Amino acid sequence: MATSSSLPFLLLSTLLAAIVVLLQSPVSHADLDHQKAYFHACLSNKVWTNPSAPVSVIGALYTSTNSSFSDILNLHIHNKRFNRPNTPKPIAIITAFHESHVQAAVVCSKASNFQLRIRSGGHDYEGFSFVSDIPFILLDMYNLKSISVNIQNGTALVEAGATLGQLYYKVAKNSHVHAVAAGVCPSLGTGGHFSGGGYGNLMRKYGLSVDNIIDAKIVNVNGDILDRKSMGEDLFWAIRGGGGASFGVILSWTIKLVAVPPLVTVFKVNRTLEQGVTDIVYKWQHVAPKLHRDLFIRLQHEVHHKTVQVFFIGEFLGRTDRLLSLMKESFPELGLRKSDCLELPWVNSTVFYTEGPIGYPAEALLFEAKYPAQSYFKSKSDFVKKIISKKGLRSIWKKFIESEIIVMQWNPYGGRMWEISASATSFLLGIRHNSPLRKHL
Structure with missing residues (x-):
């Protein structure tokens, strides 16, 4: 205490979006062209692509030759610091529609020696999820936004690309006395927000988002899809506050809903x-x-x-x-x-915090900038x-x-x-107690 x-x-x-770091030396144009060719060849490999959802189809893969490349890149950049002409741009953008797209992005980025950046909502204040000083691939999760609510069990399963607003709205459609312990900005992506800690108005009552996560699905560095049981408790501990992208790519969370009047x-x-x-x-x-x-x-x-x-x-x-x-x-x-x-x-109170007009409908939570x-x-x-x-x-x-x-x-x-132990999760944004763990991780 x-x-x-x-x-x-x-x-x-703030929201920290940690990244998978691959240490590299500067590359020549010839080497870069070779890396690009290797990357695209890897994406075509049947081992890493789903026949019904190939990565190479229009709408899943964008390069600088695509007319929509800039639009997709800027879609979830909330700070003009990161969409200037001299801001480094990704080699390619994968807007995942399927779990296999995420697997391919991880494996092929690693194989071609590109850094991988993972974006869900784009709120990280330093642009870590979509900017890098070395050649990189951007994996954008915003199309993976399925939400399933089970009021009987008091849980919700939410994919990493869903926003808080979408999650709050879906929960409220199922119950007026259940809520989610998370932030106040509806456009936050749950993938980064939860893996970074996820604090909000309910934390004094129920703790952080990471304190209410009971399962997760993640693609690890080898392209394997793991849940809590198969990843083990050490990794499950690490992704709840330590930045999910530091250890793989979060596909979805299973969260415990909390009670509200x-x-x-x-x-x-x-x-x-x-x-x-x-x-x-x-x-x-x-x-x-x-x-x-x-x-x-x-x-x-x-x-x-x-x-x-x-x-x-x-x-x-x-x-x-x-x-x-x-x-x-x-x-x-x-x-x-x-x-x-x-x-x-409660769901309307989340709209209140967006500073919308009094009486603004809960549907405002579904708006995507x-x-x-x-x-x-x-x-x-x-x-x-x-x-x-x-x-x-x-x-x-x-x-x-x-x-x-x-x-x-x-x-x-x-x-x-x-009341929550400082070692219960790997929450990196601060120190619940005077714990060296919270200071120095």
């Missing part, structure tokens, strides 16, 4: 410097990890009209009256009012384990006002996160 002086919370959300309560209120936000944020640091585990309050800091404003964005697994009672007891400084609160089904990235940005994550003083907060506000473009999100741990 963490002590009362311990305060771990994420500063900025028919209605949850959400709110989003902002406070400015003139409204004493420094004192409120200082108090939030003390109480956020200790609040009732049904309550999650994220902070988002921005600059607006030359002043800092902080949004307190909350989700409570219950009704408004109970929430207000808890807030009055534990965090009265925020001054939350009934008029600030909105009760709605298919256009080039619109902005440049840089995002980083870190952990804070000690209270930031009011002086320290004022220094942060000063930097915010000077830059005018910084946005920070602070997400509290505590609750269930303090």
Whole structure:
């Protein structure tokens, strides 16, 4: 258990998409042409292709000679930093429609000495899943997005290319009292999000996505398809937080669904410097990890009209009256009012976090952004384990006002996160406890 002086919370959300690394020396044009020829010959080998779904058909394999190559490459790039003319481009893109396509991508990339990058949602902040400084193949999983929900067993099987929005919508279509412990951005791909840890609003109640994974299918470096039993517990431990692509390619996850009430309560209120936000944020640091585990309050800091404003964005697994009672007891400084609160089904709360209009239908979760990235940005994550003083907060506000473009999100741990052993999974994004494992993996 963490002590009362311990305060771990994420500063900025991120997704690490680890990769299969093949160390190479620079290659000549002749060598590169030979590698390409070997790669395409390998794809045609019947050992690695399914007769009913060959990789070489249009719609599964794209090279720079295809008119759709750039469109497919940019389809899930959310940051303009990674679709500039000088950004390294893949030798080929495989948009897998079948498990055999994944097997072929792994085996043929390895055989032809190309690096393999694996993309599901494209949210990794450093572009690791679709950019490399050495010749590489891009395996895009977005067509493998089947979802099967079993409410009787309380589980869901989701392929790696499905987005969180698609998963949330499918679960809600089967039950109003089941949910998924995962992130708030509906366009996140489950392949990378889950293998990187998968934190979200339900983590103080149920832990991370990786804490609720009960099985997985993966293509290993030899092209074999393995489940939990055949891969063994060591590999199953590694892919839950250690980056699935570090050890192979995730095909699908089997996750345990979690219970939610028919209605949850959400709110989003902002406070400015003139409204004493420094004192409120200082108090939030003390109480956020200790609040009732049904309550999650994220902070988002921005600059607006030359002043800092902080949004307190909350989700409570219950009704408004109970929430207000808890807030009055534990965090009265925020001054939350009934008029600030909105009760709605859990699936609609996931739409609320996309900042869509109130009452926006759950179908909005199915929307897939298919256009080039619109902005440049840089995002980083870190952990804070000690209270930031009011002086320290004022220094942060000063930097915010000077830059005018910084946005920070602070997400509290505590609750269930303090009860799960630091060695239970290979979660790489931080340290649940003061564990060397969490620091140095």
